[in-house]
Amino acid sequence: MGKGRDPDPPCFRKYGLPFYSASWVPSKKIFAQKLKQKQESQKEGEEVATDDGSTLTSDTKANRSYLAFAGGGGEGRSGIPNAILLADFDFSSNSLSEQPVAKLGTQADLPYRMAVHPGGEGLICSLPKSCRWFKWDVLEDEGTCKLDLISSEKVLTQLEDIGQQLALTFNSEGSVLAVGGEDGYLRVFKWPSMEVILEKDDAYSSVKDLDFSSDGKLLVSLGNGGPCRVWDVTLSTVIASLPKESDEVFGFCRFSQTSDNKQILYTTAMRDRGGSIVSWNTSSWRRVRSKQIVRDPICAFDVSADGRLLAVGTVQGDVFIINSLNMKVQTVVRKAHLGLVTRLTFSEHSRALASTSMDSSVRVTVIGDQKRESGGSVWIIIFVVLFAILVYFLKTYGAIPHL
Incomplete structure (x- = not known):
């Protein structure tokens, strides 16, 4: 008899629907906020009740790391639901929860891209015609605190009936929100007032990616039909246009920090010979270097919060983790997914990398201590x-x- 397929590791799960977006959740901030509310209510002689009528008596600093995922089957009759899911990851056992710990359906609307508010307020998700806001709920579950996601009554009027948005991102403080549309429209708002900072209806033929600098002063954008652009958020003007070379096609853009706390910008680029990562000086806006990483097209990209690591995902389902200092691949997960990688996201403290795919799978790759190794x-x-x-x-x- 032939040898059977090796069982999937506990850090790999399939949750039943194609995923297009993923993010780590700032659960400690959310639990801390709930604990503060509880303490304030107790001082007033009240109890904090959850939606199911129980009271929060457990330690809200429970050691859980949550991830949010969005995706589904779209408007067709495939029978695949559209939903936002929550799963938890246990670093000690290197395992994802076998089933989602929470699931919120979005009916016929496919949740495509999302951005989690860094302060723990909630998350915004792009649907086919608009963007919706969702908020967290903390419940008591058998003596421990459980995180849930619920629909919000908050209506983002400025993001109603604007078509499909392909890029959503908050700045690090959560005070500014940028969204980019399939129609090439770029919008930047103050959060949560939704006061308009920047509107550009012809930024590109289609906006593909957006990212804020760590200090929130700059916004980088990528799209079809134009160069990579850097915007001064305060002045609402373009301060740099980064040109492509010969047959390059830019894919993703991320700001990061160098080892000496200077700012650097990365873009991914595809050529006939494969996918590369290009680094840019953020003073002169000149290329620093370009390094080919893979031969396959790059379909996902992220940079760790500490700036030490970069990650790319390919159409073949492979995941590569790269040392940013020497641009050498330090970890390769071949066939991390059976389908193309749709999203990569490093955890807040750069301890792990989560990846998703259209094959309905989620994987978390724990980052080893490279200095120690x-x-x-x-x-x-x-x-x-x-x-x-x-x-x-x-x-x-x-x-x-x-x-």
Whole structure:
């Protein structure tokens, strides 16, 4: 009999619908906010009740890491639902929950892209014609706190009936929101007032990706029909246009920090020979370097919060984690997914990378301590060299028989 397929690891799960977006959830901030509300209510002699009537008596600092995923089957009659899911990940056992811990259906509307508010307020999700706001709910579940997602009554009037949005992102403080549409319309708002900062109806033929600099002063945009552009958010003007070379096609853009706390910009680029990562100086806006990483098209990209790591996903379902200092691949997960990788997202403290695919799968890849690993390797090499020298001298002076 032929050898059967190896079972999937616990860090890999299939949740029953194609995924197009993923994000780590700032659950500790959410639980801390709920705990603060509880303490304030207790001072007033009240209890904090959950939707099911129970009271929050457990420790809201429970050690859980949550992930949010969005996707589905669209408007067709495939029978595949459209939904936003929550799953939890246990770092100690390197495992995702076997089933979603929460699931919120969106009926006939496919949730395509989403952005989680960094302060824990909720998340915004793009649907075929508009964007909707969802908020977190904290419930008590058998002595521990459980995170849930519920629909919000908040209506984003400025984002109603604007068509499909392909890019959504908050700045690091959660005070500014940028959205880019399939129609090429770029919009930037103050959050939560939704006061308009920037509107450009012909930024591109279609906006593909957006990202804020760490200080929130700059916004980088990528799209079809134009170069990579850098915007001054305060002045609402373009301050740099980054040109492509020959046959390049830009795909994704991310700001990051260097080891000496300087800012750097990365873009991915496809050529006939494969997918590359291009780095840009954020003072002169000149190319620093371009390094080919893979031969296949890059369909997902992210940068870790500490700036040490970059990650790319390919149409073949492979995931590559790259050291940003030397641009060398340090981890490869071949066939991380059976379908193309749709989203990559590093955890807040750069401890793990989550990836999703159209094959309905989710995977979390834990990042090893590279300093410790490389340091251990160096000591092993030193030990081997010293041992060889010792053997040489012992043999030379006849202290041991020749080997």
